[in-house]
Amino acid sequence: MRPSRDVDPSHAGYLRARPALHTGFDRRSLHLTMRDGVRIAVDVCLPSGARGRLPTIVRQTRYLRRFAVHPLLRPLLPAATLDPMNAPMRALFTSRGYAWVDVDARGSGASFGERPCPWWLDGEVADGREIVEWIVGQPWSNGLVGSTGVSYEGTTAEFLATVGHPAVRAVAPRFSLFDVYTDVAFPGGLHNAYFTHAWETANAALDRNDPGVMVALIYALQAYGAFDPALVRRLDHPALRAAVARVVTAGLAGVARVDDDQSGEALAAALRSHAENYSTHAGAVHVTFRDDAPPDAPVPGQGSDFFSPHTYVDRVRDVAVLGYGGWFDGAYASSAIRRFEALSARGVDARLLVGPWIHGGQLDLDPGAPGPAAQFDHAAELLRFFDPHLVPERRGEDATPRVRTWELGEGGFHSHDVWPPPETTTRVLHLDAAGHLRDAPTEGTRTADVARTTGAGPRSRYRTLLCPFLHADGSGATGTDAFTFESAPLSDLTVAGHPVLVLHLASSEPDDAVFAYLEDVDPLGRARLVSEGGLRTLHRTSLTTDARGLPRVHATFLRADALRLAPDEPATHCLELLPLHLRVRPGHRLRLRLTGADVDHFTTPPGPSTVRWRIDVGRSRLLLPVVPR
Numbered sequence: 001m002r003p004s005r006d007v008d009p010s011h012a013g014y015l016r017a018r019p020a021l022h023t024g025f026d027r028r029s030l031h032l033t034m035r036d037g038v039r040i041a042v043d044v045c046l047p048s049g050a051r052g053r054l055p056t057i058v059r060q061t062r063y064l065r066r067f068a069v070h071p072l073l074r075p076l077l078p079a080a081t082l083d084p085m086n087a088p089m090r091a092l093f094t095s096r097g098y099a100w101v102d103v104d105a106r107g108s109g110a111s112f113g114e115r116p117c118p119w120w121l122d123g124e125v126a127d128g129r130e131i132v133e134w135i136v137g138q139p140w141s142n143g144l145v146g147s148t149g150v151s152y153e154g155t156t157a158e159f160l161a162t163v164g165h166p167a168v169r170a171v172a173p174r175f176s177l178f179d180v181y182t183d184v185a186f187p188g189g190l191h192n193a194y195f196t197h198a199w200e201t202a203n204a205a206l207d208r209n210d211p212g213v214m215v216a217l218i219y220a221l222q223a224y225g226a227f228d229p230a231l232v233r234r235l236d237h238p239a240l241r242a243a244v245a246r247v248v249t250a251g252l253a254g255v256a257r258v259d260d261d262q263s264g265e266a267l268a269a270a271l272r273s274h275a276e277n278y279s280t281h282a283g284a285v286h287v288t289f290r291d292d293a294p295p296d297a298p299v300p301g302q303g304s305d306f307f308s309p310h311t312y313v314d315r316v317r318d319v320a321v322l323g324y325g326g327w328f329d330g331a332y333a334s335s336a337i338r339r340f341e342a343l344s345a346r347g348v349d350a351r352l353l354v355g356p357w358i359h360g361g362q363l364d365l366d367p368g369a370p371g372p373a374a375q376f377d378h379a380a381e382l383l384r385f386f387d388p389h390l391v392p393e394r395r396g397e398d399a400t401p402r403v404r405t406w407e408l409g410e411g412g413f414h415s416h417d418v419w420p421p422p423e424t425t426t427r428v429l430h431l432d433a434a435g436h437l438r439d440a441p442t443e444g445t446r447t448a449d450v451a452r453t454t455g456a457g458p459r460s461r462y463r464t465l466l467c468p469f470l471h472a473d474g475s476g477a478t479g480t481d482a483f484t485f486e487s488a489p490l491s492d493l494t495v496a497g498h499p500v501l502v503l504h505l506a507s508s509e510p511d512d513a514v515f516a517y518l519e520d521v522d523p524l525g526r527a528r529l530v531s532e533g534g535l536r537t538l539h540r541t542s543l544t545t546d547a548r549g550l551p552r553v554h555a556t557f558l559r560a561d562a563l564r565l566a567p568d569e570p571a572t573h574c575l576e577l578l579p580l581h582l583r584v585r586p587g588h589r590l591r592l593r594l595t596g597a598d599v600d601h602f603t604t605p606p607g608p609s610t611v612r613w614r615i616d617v618g619r620s621r622l623l624l625p626v627v628p629r
Contacts, residue, residue: 004364005411006356007375014384014399015377018096022047025094029066029258031266032134034106034127041065041110041258041270042131043102046140047094053142055390056099056135059086059149060128060156062118063214064109064206065102066256082252085150085360085378085468092379098390099140103131105156107277108206109255112270115277116298118152118180119159119307128156129163136167144390148172148382150360151465154324155309158339162315170389172382173309174324175359178335178342180308181290181557184465187331188575189536189557190513191284191603198466200281207274209254209267212246217466288538290557313342320349322385322400326357327408327580328365328472330465334498334579337419340403351385352419354581355406358461360468367520367528368409368583372471407494408530409520410583420497420625426551427624429487429590431617437487437590443618446483450613452513454479455600461532461578462601474517474529482613483594485622486521490589495582497625499531500551501575501592502543504619508612510565511605512537515598516575518622519591520584527591533577534598536605538562541574551623552576570616583629592622 025047031039043065046054059065067082078087090100106124107115119125128147136143145167147157154176161171177183185192198217205213257267283294293303305311321343325336333354343350356366357374364374381400388398401415416422429437433444456462457476464472501516515534519527535541540563541555553576555561565571584590596611597604 004373004375005366006364006406008377008381008413011377011380015380018383018387020095021097022049022095024048025100029256030260031258032131034130038106038113039111040106040127040131041104045090045094045100047097050097050140054097054099054140055142055144055146056101057093057386058101058103058131058135058145058147058160059153060103060105060124061149061153062105062108062203063152064211064255065104067211068253068256070253084362089379089382092383096383101131101135104255107274110257110267110270112273114273117278117307118280119155124156125159125163128160129165132160132165132167142392143167144169146170146386146390148174150174151176158309161319161321162312164315168319170320170386172322172324172385173339175326175329175332175361176335177332178339179310180304183331183335185284185304186287186557188534189539190534191287192462192601193603194601195462195465196281196284200279204279207271207277209271211252211254289559289562291559310338310342314346316343316348320351320389322351322353324353326355326359326361327406328358328461328464330359330462331578332359337579340419351400352403353381356408358468358470358472359464362468363471365472366406366408366411367530368411405581408580408582409585420550421627424496424550424625424627427626429622429624431485431615431620431622433617435483435485437485437592437622441618445614445616447612447614448482450482450596450611451479452597452604452609452611453599454595454597456598457600460601479595481593482596483615485592487590489587490584492586492629493584494627494629495580495584495624496627497550498579499577499625500543500553500623501533501577502572502621502623503575504570504572504616506568506570506614507537508567509605509607510537510567510569511607512611513596513602513605514573514575515595516577517593518577519593520582521589521591523587530582531577531580533575534602535573535575537565537571537573538605543574550625572619
C-alpha cells in the first residue's frame with residue numbers, strides 16, 4: 001500500500017518555529033462541585049516545570065476522560081495506544097506551554113449526575129461554563145480558554161462557544177455533528193437505527209463502568225474493514241464479543257478515580273447516579289419528524305433540536321471556530337460545511353477543514369492513493385489554530401486558511417475563502433431510459449420491482465462513526481440495485497460541493513425510501529463510492545438555489561410539511577448527496593446507483609418487502625457542482 005499523501009509540510013515548519021518548552025506534564029485529578037451540588041471529575045495536566053500563566057484547552061467527554069489500567073498492563077499500554085486521538089495532542093500542547101483539562105461530562109465516567117439527553121443545556125453545557133470559570137480562577141491560568149474534541153466531545157466544544165464566557169476565545173469541533181436530526185440520527189428523514197442502537201449500547205456499558213463493550217465493538221468494526229467481511233461476520237458472534245469485552249474491562253479496570261478517592265466509594269456512588277440515564281435510541285424509535293418528541297422524554301416536549309448545535313448558532317459570538325471533518329466520515333463533512341456557512345453568515349470568525357479521512361482523521365481513504373495511516377499532523381494543525389487566540393504574544397500570527405479542502409483523486413489541499421470554490425458552476429446530467437447519464441435531456445420512463453432488503457454492508461462511512469479505524473470503502477453491499485445510470489467517459493473535471501439528485505418517482509408505497517450512491521468508475525471498470533444520500537419520501541423536498549445560483553435542497557422534516565401521497569402517485573423528490581471534492585480523471589465515468597433500502601443501517605418504512613417504482617427519466621437529473629480545470 002502506498003503511503004498517505006495527506007502530510008502537510010507546513011506543520012513541521014510551524015513546530016520548528018514553536019519549539020517545545022517542556023518535557024512531559026503533571027496530572028492531578030479532582031472533583032469540581034457545580035451550582036446544584038453535582039460533582040464533576042476533571043484531570044488537570046500542567047507542563048512539568050511550568051512557571052507563569054498558561055492558556056488552557058478543555059476537552060469534555062462522554063467516553064471516559066481516562067482509563068484506569070491494570071498495574072501489570074501499564075508498561076504495555078502507553079497513552080497513545082489507549083487514546084490515539086487525544087494523547088498526542090495533550091503531549092504537544094503541554095510541551096508548548098498549555099494546560100490541558102479533561103472532563104467526564106455530567107452523568108458519565110467518574111462524574112455524578114444524570115443525563116436526560118445528550119448535551120443537556122442545564123446540565124453539562126452549563127457545567128462547561130462553570131469549569132471555565134474555575135480554570136480562569138487558578139493561579140496557573142492566563143484567563144484564555146479553548147476547547148476541542150472528536151465526535152461527541154467535538155459537540156461539547158461547540159456548545160462551549162455558546163455559553164458566553166469571555167475567556168472562551170476559540171473552539172475546534174472535529175468530526176462532529178451540527179444538526180442531530182439530519183447529520184446522524186435521521187439523515188434524509190431515515191432513522192439510522194444501527195448507529196443509535198450501537199451507540200446507546202456502548203454508552204450504557206460505559207455507565208456501568210464496563211468499557212470492554214465499546215472496545216470490543218471498535219475491534220469488531222475494525223476487523224470488518226481489514227479482512228473479508230463475510231469471514232468476519234461469521235466470527236463476530238455475540239458470545240465471542242462478550243468474552244473480548246470481559247477481558248478488556250479486566251485489563252482497563254474502567255474509568256480512573258479522582259486522586260482523593262482511594263477507597264473507590266466516590267466512584268461507586270457516581271456510577272449509581274448514572275442508572276437513570278435516558279436512552280436516546282429508545283426515544284428515537286418513536287420519532288419520524290424533526291419536531292417529534294419521544295413520549296417518555298425526560299425533558300417533556302423536546303425533540304432532537306433541543307440538544308442540537310445548529311439551534312443555538314446565534315449564541316456564538318467573539319469565538320473563533322474551526323470546523324473539521326473528513327469526506328468519508330458519515331455525514332460529518334456536511335456538518336462542518338453547514339457550520340461554516342451558518343457562522344460565516346453571522347460574522348463569526350469561522351474556518352473549514354475537510355480532508356480525505358474517516359471519523360477521527362486516523363485513516364486516509366483518498367481513492368487516488370489510499371494509505372491506511374493518515375500522515376496529517378492534527379495536533380500541529382490545532383496548535384496553529386489556537387495559538388493566535390490563546391497565546392497573547394502570538395496574537396496576529398494567524399496562519400490558518402479560511403477554507404481548506406482535500407481534492408480526492410488529485411491529492412492535495414486547496415485553500416479558498418468560500419465553499420464551494422468561487423468558480424463552481426452546475427453541470428446537469430440527465431437520466432435516460434437506457435440507463436445513461438447524458439448531457440442532453442430525453443423522454444421516457446423506467447419501471448422495476450424494488451427489493452427493500454438491500455444493504456450498504458459493514459464497510460460504510462456511517463459505521464466509522466463508531467470506529468476510527470474502519471476502512472469505509474463502501475464495498476460489501478448486499479442485494480441488487482434497483483436502477484443504475486452511467487455516464488460516457490468524461491473529460492477532466494472536478495466535482496466540488498453537494499451533488500443533487502432530482503428524481504421524479506411514482507412508487508406503489510407512498511411512504512418509501514430512496515438511496516442514491518455515486519461512484520467514480522475507472523477505465524478498467526473499477527468503481528469507488530464517492531458520495532451517497534437517502535430520503536424517506538414522506539418528507540417534502542424542493543429545489544432551491546443559494547446566493548451564488550448553486551442548487552440546494554430545502555426540506556424542513558417537520559410534521560406539518562409531510563408529503564402525503566397516494567399509491568403510485570408521481571412526485572418530484574430532491575436528494576442532496578453528501579459533499580465531496582473529487583477530480584474525475586479523463587476516461588473515468590460517473591455511475592449513479594439507486595436502491596430502495598439500506599437494512600444494514602436505516603429502518604425501512606413500513607410496508608411490503610418489494611415495491612414498484614416508475615421513474616420519469618425526462619424529469620429526473622443529477623446536478624453536479626463542477627470546477628473547470
